[in-house]
Structures are given as C-alpha cells and as structure tokens.
Amino acid sequence: MPDEAQKPASRAGTAPDTSNVASAGDRVPAQETDGFQLVIDALKLNGIDTIFGLPGIPITDLTRKLQAAGVRVISFRHEQNAGYAASIAGFLTRKPGICLTVSAPGFLNGLTALAHATTNCFPMILVSGSSEREVVDLQQGDYEEMDQLAIARPHAKAAFRVLHAEDIGVGVARAIRAAVSGRPGGVYLDLPAKLFPQTMDAEAGKRSLIKVVDPAPRQIPAPDAVKRALDLLKGAKRPLILLGKGAAYAQADADLLALGVGTGIPFLPMSMAKGLLPDTHEQCASAARSYVLPEADVVMLVGARLNWLLSQGKGKTWGGATPKAWGGQKFVQIDISPQEADSNVRIDAPVVGDIGSCVSAMLAAMDANWPQPPAEWLGAIAERKTKNVAKMAESLAQNPAPMNYHSALNVVRDIVKANPDAMLVNEGANALDFTRSIVDMYQPRRRIDVGTWGVMGIGMGYSIAAAVVSGKQVIAVEGDSAFGFSGMECETICRYGLPVCVVILNNNGVYRGDEVNPTGGTDPSPLVFVKGARYEKLMEAFGGTGVLATTPAELRNAMEAAIRSRKPTLINAVIDEKAGTESGRITSLNPAARKKATQ
Numbered sequence: 001m002p003d004e005a006q007k008p009a010s011r012a013g014t015a016p017d018t019s020n021v022a023s024a025g026d027r028v029p030a031q032e033t034d035g036f037q038l039v040i041d042a043l044k045l046n047g048i049d050t051i052f053g054l055p056g057i058p059i060t061d062l063t064r065k066l067q068a069a070g071v072r073v074i075s076f077r078h079e080q081n082a083g084y085a086a087s088i089a090g091f092l093t094r095k096p097g098i099c100l101t102v103s104a105p106g107f108l109n110g111l112t113a114l115a116h117a118t119t120n121c122f123p124m125i126l127v128s129g130s131s132e133r134e135v136v137d138l139q140q141g142d143y144e145e146m147d148q149l150a151i152a153r154p155h156a157k158a159a160f161r162v163l164h165a166e167d168i169g170v171g172v173a174r175a176i177r178a179a180v181s182g183r184p185g186g187v188y189l190d191l192p193a194k195l196f197p198q199t200m201d202a203e204a205g206k207r208s209l210i211k212v213v214d215p216a217p218r219q220i221p222a223p224d225a226v227k228r229a230l231d232l233l234k235g236a237k238r239p240l241i242l243l244g245k246g247a248a249y250a251q252a253d254a255d256l257l258a259l260g261v262g263t264g265i266p267f268l269p270m271s272m273a274k275g276l277l278p279d280t281h282e283q284c285a286s287a288a289r290s291y292v293l294p295e296a297d298v299v300m301l302v303g304a305r306l307n308w309l310l311s312q313g314k315g316k317t318w319g320g321a322t323p324k325a326w327g328g329q330k331f332v333q334i335d336i337s338p339q340e341a342d343s344n345v346r347i348d349a350p351v352v353g354d355i356g357s358c359v360s361a362m363l364a365a366m367d368a369n370w371p372q373p374p375a376e377w378l379g380a381i382a383e384r385k386t387k388n389v390a391k392m393a394e395s396l397a398q399n400p401a402p403m404n405y406h407s408a409l410n411v412v413r414d415i416v417k418a419n420p421d422a423m424l425v426n427e428g429a430n431a432l433d434f435t436r437s438i439v440d441m442y443q444p445r446r447r448i449d450v451g452t453w454g455v456m457g458i459g460m461g462y463s464i465a466a467a468v469v470s471g472k473q474v475i476a477v478e479g480d481s482a483f484g485f486s487g488m489e490c491e492t493i494c495r496y497g498l499p500v501c502v503v504i505l506n507n508n509g510v511y512r513g514d515e516v517n518p519t520g521g522t523d524p525s526p527l528v529f530v531k532g533a534r535y536e537k538l539m540e541a542f543g544g545t546g547v548l549a550t551t552p553a554e555l556r557n558a559m560e561a562a563i564r565s566r567k568p569t570l571i572n573a574v575i576d577e578k579a580g581t582e583s584g585r586i587t588s589l590n591p592a593a594r595k596k597a598t599q
C-alpha cells in the first residue's frame, strides 16, 4: 500500500481542483504519475494496442494521450458503432475489445454493444468516463449525471468502478480477467472524471499495475465426461456435429478439423462458425439442414447454444410432434459454461471445458479404429445435398432484371470464393438469410454477422474493426435498412483509409420496398424508404468510391475493382423491390392477430 502522503487528495476527503487537470500539453512532474497515465500504462502492459471510441468530457485527453503513447485510437461518429467494433475485435482476437465513451449519453450509446457482447459471449470492456460521484449520488444535477455502474451491471458479465489512482491496476486487471476467462462477455469499467488528474509517486504507480498472468486459463474436461461423450457418439446411427461461434472463438481449428475428419461425422455450422471446416467439405451438411436436424439420433454441440436459433432443441425442426415436443435426439454439449447444459432439453453428455482442451482430449481418447458413421446415413445426406445444391444452382443461374437476391449474391459468392481470406460482414433480414445460404465460406472466423440477437446496426462497426485488427479486405453485405443504422461510419472508413467494400442490396425498404399506406394518405408505409436512394454518394462524399450497380456484371466489376484497389467502396446494388419476405426466414416469430376460428 502507498503511504498516506502518496494517497490522492480525494481519498483524504478533499476533492482535487480539476481546474488544474493536466491537459495534453501539461507535464506531470517526472517523479509523479497520474490517472491518465496509469490507465494507459495498465492497458499497454496487458497488450491492448487498439481502442475504439468517441472523445468528449471527461475522456478527451485520454484519447489524445493514448494515441501519443502509441495505442491505436479509432475514433467513431457514434458510440454504438465503436462498441460493436470493440465487441467483434474481442471475438476475432481473444483479447478484450475496448470501447471508450463519455458519460451518460455516450455511455448509454455504448451500452447496447456491451449487452450485445455479453449476449454473444464476446470479450469486451466498455470504459466510460463518469461525473462526480458526490453530486450524482445525491442527484444534484451534475453535467451528464447518471449512475452508470448500476445501469451497466445487469447487461454486463461484471462491472467495476475505480475511485483512486492506485487502484487502476487492479481495476483494469479485474476487467480483463472477467471479460476473457470462462464464458467471455462484456465488462463495464467506470472511470470518474476525478480519477484522471489524481497524482501519485511514479514508482509506486508502476508497482500498482498488474500484468494479468494467464487471463483465460485452459479448462480441462473431466476424463469420464469425455468418455461418456465418445461412447454416445460411437453408438450413434445418425450422428451430427453442430458447430457454433464458440468453436470459432476458441481458435482450435486444426483439432476441430481432425475431429471432424477423424470421426467422419457430418457437420453443420451455425452462421459465424461457417468456414471452420470449409462449407464445400463433403461432410458439410448445410445444404441438407432441414433433413439432418430431425433425423440425427446423436448431436454433438460444440460452442453452440440450443437457443431460438436452434428452435430450443425441440419442435418441428428437430422432428418433435408439437412445437414444444422433444424430437428424441441425444445431445453431447461441449461448452465452457457449466450452467449451459439442460437449459432447454436434456443433455446426455455435457463436456465442460474450453473447446481446445475438450477436442484434444477427445482426439486423444479416440481409438485408432473409430467406426465411420453408417453409410446409409451419409448416403441419405449426400442425396439431399445433391438435390438442394442443384436447385440452388438453378436459382443462381437466372438473370432477372432488376436483380434479385440470388443473382446479386451469386456474384458475391464468386468473389468470396476467389478471395477466401476476406472478411465477410453481413446484416439485414433477407440480405442475411440469403447470403448465409448462398455464399460459401472457406476459412475460420471470416464471417461475422448479427449474432444471437439478430441485431441491426453492427455493419460498419464490425467492418471497421475487422479491417483494423486483421488488415484483411472486408466485404460487407448489407440490407438497405440494416446499413442505415451505422451508415455515417463511412466517414470513419474513409478517414482511416480502410479496405472495406460495402454492398447494399437495395430494395427500397425494410424486408422489401413495395408496401403502401393503406389509408391512401401521403405518408409512406412505415416499411419503405426513398425510392431509388443513391447510397453510393455517401462514400463519395468522404473521398471513397461509389458505384451504382444494376446488373450482376456491374456488381462484379465494382467488387473486383474495390478488392484490387483496397479503397473504401460502396456499391449500391439495386434489386427488385418486390424481392424479400417479411423478416426473412423468421416470419413465424411475428405475432399475428388471432384468426377467428382459433379464438
């Protein structure tokens, strides 16, 4: 502990005079350090090299000083986009993505992304400046007054506040551990304005920092759990492996491939697990999804939850007789969270541990003559696949005018095939569903999308983060509605010169663009936008390339040029406004007025 003389004034009960706050130009005496510097040192000590944020009181100087200290600061136009960027940076790098915001409204703008990170199991830390505790807690009307810690807590895996400079090291260490250990998630770190100008002895400050040792410790599964899972799989007549984005996050790619190929079991990737094993692999059952889910007798979930995206593991999707009925499958579930099993249906063989350790333990315990799945099962899947692939090829070969989802996405499919290393960002309803099923992925963690919530607005934040942390070309396939949630970040893309090619599948509205006001009034339908909107001009406005594409050939040329040049590009791909169905493939989730007969 520092001695009394080194403690900041605020702990002794006297508030520091913030008129003397060290601003960018001021110097803290060499033998002293301050809150600004300790936050920066603590982050750097733990390998944080990039932050996403938006400056303002009380963190403006922090953004300047971070940049001066060699941390890359990506400054956004809206905190929500910075937050989504941080969340996906966490997913891609396994280091917590950091989002830095101002107090109350900036914090709230970032909070959606924090909740999104927690929901999706992405490691992220939302760092927000906050106002004076004494004033906030007495509700005396401070500038941007809000009890941010209390508001963040239910949306985060953990939430911390640091009041004293000497506690910054512990606060940052705890935030990092909470974000990346076990099931990853969003963490809130509250840094009150008064923290930053607090000074302390530089040596003592240095000693107070913590370099987190082993922030995400391996979690080795119990041998009997591994054996139980293997016994169940071995006895299966119609086994299936279901890969989720937890498996992508785990970065255990080689072992997963060995397990898949070694067992010969067909696999089905959830959308962000596409590419872990190539979609074109002969064991990939995506093109026979509606056949394999109800027919499989043993399903091994690897980093995937039986939530709404998998119909909670029951009902018609799984061959159940009624919407809530269990289909009779037995489940193995590999997950780092010991509480995940049995959340919807019985899990017969839970394997709790990190996916890397679980998969390698399974490989080690499998004997050399592991039986391949029955030929009858593999043959039945292959037959469905061949039929469905042929049907899809027929749709893709059509060339209607105006374009539809298929003819436009056929181009994207070819471009991704030619550039398998590119990152694909995807949001929308139909734009999401069709892209997921049409565009094959070939490498792990190349597809990032709306995730567990099916949220609109991740598009440009994800694109920016993907380009920044990977350096790879980004292709963002966006519904025109989806794009609108984060479109202003085109300026950010241009400002940082990022290799992002945005393709808007523009059908003039939410889901489609042909609805009319039923009253005949002059207001448009709530579901449509300005017809013939020229989105490409938005990118041009900031110095990027804008292209209007009305044919597949124009779209192909524009995408190829974007990838060649690596210049920020927005392609406004005009598709039929009658293309698209309400909510894409989840129309059934819309509450509908009850029909008379059922009342």
Ligand code: ADP
Binding pocket: 119, 120, 121, 183, 184, 243, 244, 245, 246, 247, 249, 250, 270, 271, 272, 273, 302, 303, 304, 305, 306, 307, 309, 334, 335, 336, 337, 340, 353, 354, 355, 356, 451, 452
């Ligand atoms: P999807 O939407 O692709 O089905 P989910 O987000 O529902 O995937 O599930 C991801 C699961 O992966 C979560 O239950 C989470 O606990 C788990 N998970 C995340 N990281 C790891 C890891 N390193 N090892 C094991 N499980 C993990």
Ligand code: TPW
Binding pocket: 427, 428, 429, 430, 431, 432, 453, 454, 455, 456, 457, 478, 479, 480, 481, 482, 483, 505, 507, 509, 510, 511, 512, 580, 583, 584
């Ligand atoms: C934060 C509801 C789901 S999909 C969608 C909305 C508004 C847009 C669909 O139109 P788009 O795509 O993007 O043009 P397409 O191809 O179908 O025409 N607010 C949030 N999240 C969600 N999911 C919604 C609203 C929604």
